[in-house]
Amino acid sequence: MNPDASGPRVNGRVSFWMDSLGRTTPTRRSLTGEHRVDVAIVGGGLTGLWTAYYLAKADPSLRIAVLEKEMCGYGASGRNGGWLTAAMAGSPERYARSRGRDAVVALADAMKASVDEVIAVAQAEGIDADLVKGGELTVACSPAQDERLRAEHAYAQSWGDHDHQLLDATQLSERIRVADAVSALWTPHCARLHPAKLVTGLADVVEALGVEIYEETEVVAIEPRRAVLRDGRVDATWVVRATEGFTPRLPGLRRTWLPMNSAMVVTEPLSDAVWDAIGWDGYETVGDMAHAYMYAQRTADGRIAIGGRGVPYRYGSRTDHDGATQQATIDSLRAILAQRFPQAAGARLDHAWAGVLGVPRDWCATVTLDRTTGLAAAGGYTGHGVTTTNLAGRTLRDLVLGETTALTALPWVGHRTRKWEPEPLRWLGVQAMYAAYRAADRREDTRGGRTSWIARVADVVSGR
Ligand SMILES: Cc1cc2nc3c(=O)[nH]c(=O)nc-3n(C[C@H](O)[C@H](O)[C@H](O)COP(=O)(O)OP(=O)(O)OC[C@H]3O[C@@H](n4cnc5c(N)ncnc54)[C@H](O)[C@@H]3O)c2cc1C
Known part of the structure; x- marks a missing residue:
């Protein structure tokens, strides 16, 4: 090992994940002039691509275009922690207030099924995204965290979720050694993945289905049945906004979702001796119960990728430049790595990056479609988008096709919240x-x- 306190070697360049595939610049053609399609999708992240995938599968005659400002996977979909989690992107109580308890239980079940759906589609379509369904471990590292962990367990049970298992420190250490851990909660409904392999693989599959994907194609305004380009326009029966944390940059949407930053670092590949000391043979995703919580995964090539909040928000809803993050954020993630995994404290950091996720004022995600204007949108996943985007894509398919299904009855469909201050x-x-x-x-x-x-x-x- 080669400790290097001044690291990391790379800061930004979208993310370690995209960089590791050599995908740091757009490769697809851009679009100018006037164009007509059935469905125009703004944003080439997982929301946009899953929507395109399910629509193209359901009705191959549809003409679908994905309009992406940079390249597919440039946003959070190519930068995230790789937790394919069933965690709900919103508060059960808030959804229940408008749609009732049974609808919330249905949403929780749909999230669990979505984890398996992503794994099944990846397998069926030949997308190798380093998927391992080892479950999700939440670790408590202080008495206060332990108190919250137990409350979370009781809360899950109160919603009929009996899949969470409480582990004591000894049971946890049989899976993974996390410093100061006093207890943990494990649920089977989560898989570890390589985000860029999923999103770029999905883009390739979608393109092969006949969907047109345009990169370096910025939509400067979204109007009823139209996406306005910097140099042209796309008329469409349906325009789907799939821009999540970038949404406030669009005219009229500045206060819709708050672009919250999340940042990550990844170590060099760790030695067998370090892995023997840590354990983690089950590839569970691991997070803690701190208020400014951390999230981590063991990568397929033997690194720890660990993330946290860093500088949470930039004035005026600005976003980072190609994923570069502040040294203070890197230092704090390095400290968390050393605190939770002292066995890896001396590891070199190979890469640091940041991204934005969309946070609605009430922290509840939404899927909407307005049949009068032809405008649809999904997002506000508050950091739980990797699985939720798949559910959103299937739900948008049903809404666009005008079908009333179990998915369109879920409580986040049409959910409204007030704007940010x-x-x-x-x-x-x-x-x-x-x-x-x-x-x-x-x-x-x-x-x-x-x-x-x-x-x-x-x-x-x-x-x-
Ligand atoms: C560091 C980090 C870690 C995370 N970890 C996890 C995790 O482990 N698990 C989890 O469930 N969630 C996680 N999330 C959240 C999750 O990644 C997102 O919720 C999800 O990827 C959102 O997907 P999306 O397609 O809606 O948005 P994005 O992936 O952000 O895609 C939006 C796309 O729209 C494009 N775009 C923006 N504006 C325009 C425009 N005007 N015209 C055309 N295109 C435009 C962007 O370039 C971008 O490609 C994390 C997020 C971050 C930032």
Whole structure:
């Protein structure tokens, strides 16, 4: 090993995942002039591509175009932690308020089924995305985290989910050694994957089905039955907005979803001795119960990829430049790596990057379609989009085809939320929220005891 405190070797270049496939620049043609299709999809991430995939499969006669500003996988879909998780992108209570408890249970079941659907499609279509369904481990590393973990377990059970298993420190250490862990929760409904292999593989499959994909093609405005390009326009019966964390850049949508940053680092491949010390032979995804939580995976080539919030939000809903992240964020992720996995503390960091995810004001994802304007959208997955995009794609298929199905009855379909506050309130609010979460984590780490009141207040104020 070669510890290098000044690292990482690469910062940005979209992500380690895209870089590892050599996909750092667009390869497909762009579109100018006037064009007509049945379905225009704005955004070549997983939402856009799954929608194109299921529509093309359902009705091969449809003319479908994906319009992507940069290249497929440029957004969060090519940068994420690779957790194909069944975790719901929204609050069960909030969905239940409008649609009732049974609809929420149906959504939870649909999320679990979506994990298996992605795995099945990847297998059927020959997409090798390093998928391993080892489940999801959430680790508690302090008494306060343990308290929250047990509450989460009870909460899952109250919604009829009896698949979560509580593990004590000894049972956890048989799977993985995480420093200071006192307990953990395991659920089977999660798979580890290589994000760029999934999204670029899916783009290739979609293209082979006859969908037109245009890269370096920016949509500058979305209007009823029309996507306006920088130099042209696409008229369509349906226009699907699949731009998630980039949505605030579009006219009229500045306060719709907040582009929340998440950042990651990846180590060099670790030695067998380090892996013997850590364990992690089941390739579970691993996260903790900190308020500013971390998420990690063991990659197929023997690295730890670990992520967290970093600088949470840029003033005016700005986004990063090609995934480059701040040194302070890298330092804090390095510290979390060393804290949770001291066996890997000396490992070199090979790559750091960041991306944006879309956060609605009430933290609940949505799928919508308006038959009058022909406008559809899905997103606001609040960091749980890898699986949810698949469910969104199948739901948008049914909505576009005008079919009433079990998917179109799910409670997130047509879910509405209010807009975010204008600046500078938006910026101040998010900074304050994450300052509070970090203070609460520090307080819990140093003083022990129960969940800090600071975090409880931050939860209420942020609407989480
Ligand atoms: C660092 C990080 C880690 C994450 N980890 C996980 C995880 O482990 N598990 C999980 O479930 N979720 C995770 N998420 C969230 C998840 O990745 C996203 O929710 C999901 O990928 C969103 O997919 P999408 O297709 O809706 O959006 P994106 O993948 O962001 O795609 C949107 C696309 O739209 C394009 N675009 C934007 N504006 C325009 C325009 N005007 N014209 C044309 N094209 C445009 C962009 O270039 C981009 O390619 C993570 C997110 C980040 C940033």
